[in-house]
Amino acid sequence: MSLLEIDAVTKRYASHTALDQVSLSVPENSIFGLLGPNGAGKTSLIRIINQITAPDSGKVLFQGQPLQQTHINAIGYLPEERGLYKKMEVGEQVMYLARLKGLSKEEATQRIKFWFEKFELQSWWKKKVEELSKGMQQKVQFITTVVHEPKLIILDEPFSGFDPLNANLIRDEILELRKKGSTIIFSTHRMETVEELCDHVALINRAKKVLDGEKNAIRQQFRDNTFELRYSGTLPDLSEYAEILSNQQDTDHQLALIRPSATSSKRGLISKLNDNVELISFAEKLPTFNDIFIKTVKESSHE
């Protein structure tokens, strides 16, 4: 079942169209990667989901119902441009934002304590935000996003500003939150995190959705029958089995990219290789999301 259903949403501003008939379905309890180059319309879409702005046309369904005011408390949003009141005390600030999300004072206190202990921030409760390091401010901001245990968490570049240690901490929390039943929409430019974390991926370019689906399915879709070959020795003539795309020295061995021809068997290819070189590895080269991103964006931009 999908938690969030976006149906043919269009949003126009005075001078440009930010979203053009975008439809998406975010499955419940998944991590959904929302990708796209800068200015593609991701932020506009996120703002519509957050009810900061309304679409000009199209529908957004949350748990099967059209978006309404009450849903706001079931959504947590971490914007890309982080912001906190600099002069306010940390504890007070998190409390304020939690209460704006509809938590009672008691509930908020309890949950904030839990998170502060988890992130080892207890001693910072009375400190002003401006006295915190950037990494700590990010942690505080993350807490404000999830403190009300939202069904849907929208994270825009959640790892920016974190050192690897803290980035790991946040990554573990994201996985933990999904385990507990939250759904996470994840907007980022770091393709390696997409590969690592996301279950589903959608790509928006120039206000239009250009790619959408389950992460592995997309990968399959972009397979281009390329194999990576590591060996030592001299590569024999493979023309009857495969096309050699590249072949070069890679530290202590050779690395070649080959594309087997459709008619020949791989078994024949491998035995031919085995006869001539010392084979270290032979594996299909799956496209990375980086490749997929660049390829799709380029193609859709030329249309």
Added chain:
Amino acid sequence: MNKIMLIASREYWVRVKKKQFLIMTMVGPLLFSALMVIPMLLVLYGSDSHTVLVADQSGQFNDAFKDSKKLNFEVKKEAPEALKAGLDSLEDTGVLVIPADFSPQNPSGIQYFGKNPLSADQEMRISDAISEKIDSERLALKGLDKSFIDSLHTEVNIQTFKMGEKGFEDSSSGASNAVAFGSSILMYMFILLYGMQVLKGVVEEKTNRIVEVIVSSVKPFQLMMGKILGIGAVSLTQFLLWIVLSMGIFTAVSSLVKVPETTKEELSMVQSMTPETQKAVEAQMVDQTKPAMMKAIETLDLGKNVVVFLIYFILAYLFYASIFAAIGSAVDNETDSQQLLFPVTVPLLIGYLLGIMVSSDPGNQVGFWASMIPLTSPIVMMARMPYGVPTWELLLSISLLIGAFFGMTWIAARIYRVGILMYGKKATFKEIFKWITYQG
């Protein structure tokens, strides 16, 4: 609604807990009471008294100069040159030389040599004394006797009354003027001061980028109203604290300064009089102790003035604060706001200038219209209040202001909603007007 209150209470406490608030709250009443107390002290203790030596070579002015609190005269027989030479070593302020050939027919050649130039007040006293002397001399020459002349001279005091609800009431145009002037300036200051706070708050949230987080929890309108109400509550708190503290300081100081005024000498003088005169003199003394301004203020219905002031201030603040919020939303930093502030500061300034004008000329037609038009009405109405404003005019003006407040808040909210999410470029008036019509 609940969320508006949450926002308002944050805005309130953040500001009230600040050091600036405490300082402003303490310094404000000190300034205000200084404004009230200093004139009183001046009346009581006066400035230093000055002594003018009179070198009357004509011999006609033996008793013409009457001493007053601030100016004493000593008629000297010495030559003017000697007096002038001795001036340095004496405490006296100067020497007034009346030439030997001075006569009522030829009143010229009078000179003053002083350490400092004469003040306008001193000069007036001296020339008054001289011209009075000349007048009486001339009249005497015509065969009129001094006592007859004195009997002609009458002091005229006009006691003013204004038409009130219970017939004519005692009033004082001086006090009305002062209260009118003071309260319209206060209104102007308060609107500007707290309106700017709203603008700063909005800009701060925008530059902090926290606005994006907040509007994902509340509607922009709730954020705007919460901020306006919270800061409004701060202003009322400060205002009430000021009133209470000013009253306190004023009462404390005035009870302190009353004591030395009744010196023993005067007391014994009073005691030696008949009971009736004693009473009269005491009453007069009490009357003198109270500064004229306070006496005059008592003739005004101060309670009503304060209530009306508060009503107008709250409405005017709400009206203007929403404009300030809209402007704040349209800029990225405070310095950019100057140009957009133009449409707010101009009507406020016009109101301020009209307020000054109306406080000395309350019957003015322009004053009537300016106290109806919502942009200027809060300030100008304050200038008219002490002179008495018909109830229907008050009600009409207040209703218009309430209507304008709703209209302006609606427009401001539509601008604000778009503005707070626009980063990076300064909006022009044209763009801002477009925002009003934006969807969603």
